[in-house]
Amino acid sequence: MCGIAGLWLKRWLPGAALSEQAQRMASVLTHRGPDDAGAWIDEGAAVGMGFRRLAVLDLSSAGRQPMRSHSGRYVITFNGEVYNFRELRAQLEGSGCRFRGNSDTEVVLEAIEAWGLRTAVGRFIGMYAFAVWDRRKCRLSLVRDRLGIKPLYYGWSGEAFLWGSELKALKAHPSFCGAIDRNALCLFLRHSAVPAPYSIYQGVRKLPPGSLLTIEAPDPAAVQQVPEIYWSARSVVQAGARDEFPGSAGEAADRLDALLNKVVCQRMVANVPVGAFLSGGIDSSLVVALMQRHAARRVKTFSIGFDETGYNEAPEAHEVALHLGTDHHELYVTPEQAREMIPLLPEIFDEPFSDSSQIPTCLVSRLARGQVTVSLSGDGGDELFAGYPRYLTTAGILKATGWMPVVLRRSLAGRLPGVRGKVWRELLGYRSAEALYFRMVSHWKHPSEVVIGGSEPPTTLSTLQETPGEFDLTRQMMFADLAGYLADDILVKVDRASMAYGLEARVPLLDHRVVAFAASIPASMKIRQGRGKWLLRQVLNRYVPPGLTERPKMGFGVPIGKWLRGPLRDWAEELLAEHRLQQEGYFHPQPIRRIWTEHLNSTRDWQYYLWDILMFQAWLEAQGNPPMAPTV
Numbered sequence: 001m002c003g004i005a006g007l008w009l010k011r012w013l014p015g016a017a018l019s020e021q022a023q024r025m026a027s028v029l030t031h032r033g034p035d036d037a038g039a040w041i042d043e044g045a046a047v048g049m050g051f052r053r054l055a056v057l058d059l060s061s062a063g064r065q066p067m068r069s070h071s072g073r074y075v076i077t078f079n080g081e082v083y084n085f086r087e088l089r090a091q092l093e094g095s096g097c098r099f100r101g102n103s104d105t106e107v108v109l110e111a112i113e114a115w116g117l118r119t120a121v122g123r124f125i126g127m128y129a130f131a132v133w134d135r136r137k138c139r140l141s142l143v144r145d146r147l148g149i150k151p152l153y154y155g156w157s158g159e160a161f162l163w164g165s166e167l168k169a170l171k172a173h174p175s176f177c178g179a180i181d182r183n184a185l186c187l188f189l190r191h192s193a194v195p196a197p198y199s200i201y202q203g204v205r206k207l208p209p210g211s212l213l214t215i216e217a218p219d220p221a222a223v224q225q226v227p228e229i230y231w232s233a234r235s236v237v238q239a240g241a242r243d244e245f246p247g248s249a250g251e252a253a254d255r256l257d258a259l260l261n262k263v264v265c266q267r268m269v270a271n272v273p274v275g276a277f278l279s280g281g282i283d284s285s286l287v288v289a290l291m292q293r294h295a296a297r298r299v300k301t302f303s304i305g306f307d308e309t310g311y312n313e314a315p316e317a318h319e320v321a322l323h324l325g326t327d328h329h330e331l332y333v334t335p336e337q338a339r340e341m342i343p344l345l346p347e348i349f350d351e352p353f354s355d356s357s358q359i360p361t362c363l364v365s366r367l368a369r370g371q372v373t374v375s376l377s378g379d380g381g382d383e384l385f386a387g388y389p390r391y392l393t394t395a396g397i398l399k400a401t402g403w404m405p406v407v408l409r410r411s412l413a414g415r416l417p418g419v420r421g422k423v424w425r426e427l428l429g430y431r432s433a434e435a436l437y438f439r440m441v442s443h444w445k446h447p448s449e450v451v452i453g454g455s456e457p458p459t460t461l462s463t464l465q466e467t468p469g470e471f472d473l474t475r476q477m478m479f480a481d482l483a484g485y486l487a488d489d490i491l492v493k494v495d496r497a498s499m500a501y502g503l504e505a506r507v508p509l510l511d512h513r514v515v516a517f518a519a520s521i522p523a524s525m526k527i528r529q530g531r532g533k534w535l536l537r538q539v540l541n542r543y544v545p546p547g548l549t550e551r552p553k554m555g556f557g558v559p560i561g562k563w564l565r566g567p568l569r570d571w572a573e574e575l576l577a578e579h580r581l582q583q584e585g586y587f588h589p590q591p592i593r594r595i596w597t598e599h600l601n602s603t604r605d606w607q608y609y610l611w612d613i614l615m616f617q618a619w620l621e622a623q624g625n626p627p628m629a630p631t632v
Contacts, residue, residue, distance in 0.1 A: 002053050002065070003029025003499075004077040004152075005164035006131050007173060008140060008218040009046035018048045025162070025169045026050025032079075032165060032499045040066035040075055045138050046218070049131065050169075051077045054502055056270050056374060057085075062101025069109040070098065073136050076112075078105045079165055080128030080150045081506070083266040088123060117141055121212065121230055125266070125511065129207070131163055141214040146231040146512045147380075148196065148209030148487035151495060155204035161218040166496075167350045170204060178204060182454035185352075185586065189447035189612050192354040195459050195488040197227075200351050209233070209487050231512065233483045240519025241471055249525055253538040256517065260539065263511040264290040267376055275300035275372035277364055277505075278328070280316030282387070282533055282540055282549055283378030287508055289324055289543035291376060298327040302368040302375065304360050305332040308559050319548050331367050338363065338558055339567060345615065346622035348500045354443075354615035355489050356560045356608075361497040369501040379490055380509035383481045384518035386532035391477050394437050398473070401428060434465045437477050441485065443608050450591055460484045474523040482515070561607030565600060572596070572610070575617040584620065587613065 005025035009018070022039045030037075033052025041048045051065040066077050082088070085104035088111055093099070097110050104126075111120040112132060127149035132141050142163055144152050154163040158175030170176055178201035188194050196206035207213060210231035215222040245252055264287060268274055276288045278301040291299045301321050305314025314330050321328035341359050348362060368375045382388050401409050406429060413424035426445060430436035438461060439445060448455045456462070461484040464476065471479060491507075498505035508514075521535060528534040540549060564572050574580070576596050581589040592613055595606040 002051060002077075002079045003032030003165045003169070004049075004051055004079050004129070004131060005029060005169035005172075006047070006049040006077065006162070008048075008161040008215075010159040010218050012043075012046050015041055015043040018043060018046065021173060022048030022050035024050075025164060025172045026052050028168045028172045029165055031502060034502045036064060038065055040068075042075075042133065042135060045135075047133055047140070049075065049077050049133065054373070054504060056081070056272055056504055057103050059271050060101060063103040063105065065105060067103075067105055067109060069113050070100075071113060073134065074109055074112055075133045075135065076105065076109050076130055078108055078128060078130040079152075080126060080130070080145065081267075081504075082108055082124045082126040082128060083263075083269065084123075084125040117143070117212065117214075118228075118230060125513075127506070127510075129165065137216075139214060139216055141212055142207055143212040144207045144209055146210040147233075147482075147491070147510045147515070149491050149495070149507060149510060151492070152207040153199060153204055154207060154213070155199075155201070156219075156222065157203065159218075161215070161222055167199065167201070167204070178202065180586070182451055182586070183457050185616070186447040186451045186454040186456045187459065188352050188354075188616065189444040189450060190442045190456065191459075191461075191484070191488060192443055192608070192612055193489045193492055194351055195461075195484060198457065209483075233479065233515070236512075236516050237471060237475055237479045237482075237519045240516065240521075241475060243520060244522050245517075245520045245525075249535070249538070252521060252525055252535055256514075256535060257539045257542065259511075259514060259517060260286070260508070261290055261294070263508045263514060264376070265294050266511075267506040267508045268294065270374050272373035273300070273371065274374040274376070275302060275368055276326075276376040277301075277368065277378070278303050278317045278321060278326070279313045279378070280318075280320050280549065281313070281378070282536055283381035283509060284317075285320045285378075285544055285549050286381075286536065286540045287376050287378045288320070288326060289540065292324045292326055293543070298325060300368075300371055301326040301328045302364055302371075303328070303330040304364045304367065305330055306335075306338070306360075306558070307332065308335070308562075311557060311559060316548070320544060323544060323548060329367065329371065331363070333360075333363055335563070335567070339563065342568075342571075342618075344500075346619040349492070349496050349619075352616045352619045353489075353492060353496075354608075354612045355493055356611055357557045358493050358497060359558050361493050362500065365498045365503050365505070366501050369503040373502070374504045374506060375498065376506050376508060377494060378509060379494055379507045380486065380514075381533060381536055383478055383486045384509065384515060385521075385534075385536045386474055386478060386523070386526040387536075388477075388481070388532065390437075390440050391474060391532060392527070392530065394433070394440055394477060395473060397427065397436065398433055402433075406431060432465060433473050434476060437480060438462065438465060441480070443612055450587055452586060452588060472523060474527065475519075486510075560611055561599070561605050564607060564610060565602070569600070572614055575614055575621070576610075586616075586620075 018041045029052045033054045035055040036053035038051045049066045082104040085107040089107045127145045129144045129150035129152035160175045162170045181202045184194050184198040196208045211227035213227040303314050303317035306312045409428035413428045525535045578589045598604045599606040
């Protein structure tokens with residue numbers, strides 16, 4: 001795992017200056033690649049590429065980047081892993097290709113040369129974000145993996161086209177002068193993250209998952225160019241709906257078991273120590289069980305514990321580890337230790353991000369990095385196998401009220417007293433199942449009423465309301481989370497938290513072959529007896545007794561609401577002060593002050609809404625209040 005950065009200038013610049021700019025951009029990504037650094041320039045074309053290396057495969061100098069292809073035509077900076085690189089290498093060697101080292105990056109390069117970029121990417125199995133420069137055609141291509149596991153930002157600033165693994169790489173270029181995008185800020189308040197293709201800065205984009213962008217010249221129009229989609233979650237879900245798995249539940253469990261064994265084995269390949277996060281839940285327990293099955297020694301597993309009631313999964317993780325015989329490590333974190341992480345969050349996440357499980361994710365990543373360089377994670381099981389309780393809640397609301405006219409639903413909700421009535425009136429005003437789910441997963445329901453001069457642009461989630469009934473309800477909700485929540489929140493959290501400590505996190509459940517198979521599984525094999533992830537449980541039960549993992553879903557959070565009324569109150573009050581909000585000019589103070597007062601008085605729990613505002617305010621403060629975009 002690594003950090004990549006680069007630039008393409010409209011005007012010529014001496015080679016030394018060009019190289020210095022590329023190195024400066026990469027240097028702020030040292031946390032992503034603490035083992036080595038490199039830079040390469042094409043002085044004639046005014047292109048520079050910078051790199052920070054976390055050595056995982058081929059630890060020798062043959063794995064250094066930026067890397068040139070054997071012919072010298074292509075140069076690449078690559079972040080991630082291609083797990084089937086050995087099979088691809090064998091195919092390339094069969095065609096006469098020769099290799100200097102043993103890295104997957106070299107295989108990626110030679111595959112692009114031999115098969116062309118589009119064909120090569122279609123054959124890669126893994127997680128990656130990379131930039132490849134075609135010296136012959138003076139063409140730059142940016143590529144991101146199918147699910148969006150690895151990040152890649154790009155944008156035009158002054159006379160430079162810039163790209164990098166994190167925003168801080170772009171901000172390190174001397175021409176960068178990013179103004180905050182108020183529309184993206186609206187999206188952040190709704191989703192607790194800024195969804196692709198947007199970023200918090202005007203003129204800077206995230207490359208969407210499963211896409212590539214090729215540009216022929218450093219031109220501002222490149223920012224507006226629509227990336228080419230080479231893999232589509234929507235198409236995969238559509239194909240699964242058309243061609244459902246025809247076998248029995250037992251046959252589906254057998255096939256899933258074999259597939260998961262294969263993908264977990266692929267993700268254990270490394271020349272450095274490999275471990276796993278273990279929460280004791282279904283997903284991580286299954287990943288660890290399969291790892292231990294194939295490992296030559298005890299797998300190192302890591303858990304975080306809290307003494308706070310309702311937030312501690314460490315005892316369950318310990319029991320699973322004991323059963324599987326892993327080398328288990330746990331750290332019980334005091335509230336003070338957890339709160340000490342909060343000032344670090346703006347730097348770690350580099351963009352406003354307010355999923356409060358970011359705190360324990362950072363803590364467990366720091367714990368794991370003390371002993372391993374690679375850690376496997378169980379992320380993806382909820383989105384693929386219907387694990388979120390909100391799927392059942394949404395279906396229950398529709399079943400109970402879907403037959404009613406909208407006016408009647410609102411009238412009934414309005415008869416409920418106080419806060420409860422307000423909440424249900426908001427939910428029961430839906431006009432379609434898609435609209436209801438959109439409200440279910442939204443934080444601020446009307447963010448444009450809070451952000452001064454902001455309005456929401458369309459996203460994958462919001463446009464689902466334009467295609468009601470495209471899939472059955474369960475598939476529709478899971479697709480929304482797969483294409484939105486997973487890529488924009490969960491995977492961002494895991495990438496930034498792990499890479500902040502130079503730890504590579506791998507997510508075997510998000511192998512695209514697992515995604516395709518899961519899409520073909522009928523809802524009856526995912527949800528049974530009022531619980532999700534039924535099929536995944538059947539596979540897990542082959543390795544871990546059900547009693548160790550069968551418990552209500554707890555999540556991976558911290559008691560933010562309680563802390564805001566207690567030890568974080570002064571910190572929050574300073575960030576939410578009315579005069580400060582007015583002076584900064586991004587938010588209307590009144591609705592924020594109202595919910596802050598209600599939360600302090602315990603009239604209503606507004607912790608998630610407040611955490612959104614607080615994380616933006618903390619991020620803004622850490623940036624030194626960047627230039628303000630004009631309101632419209």
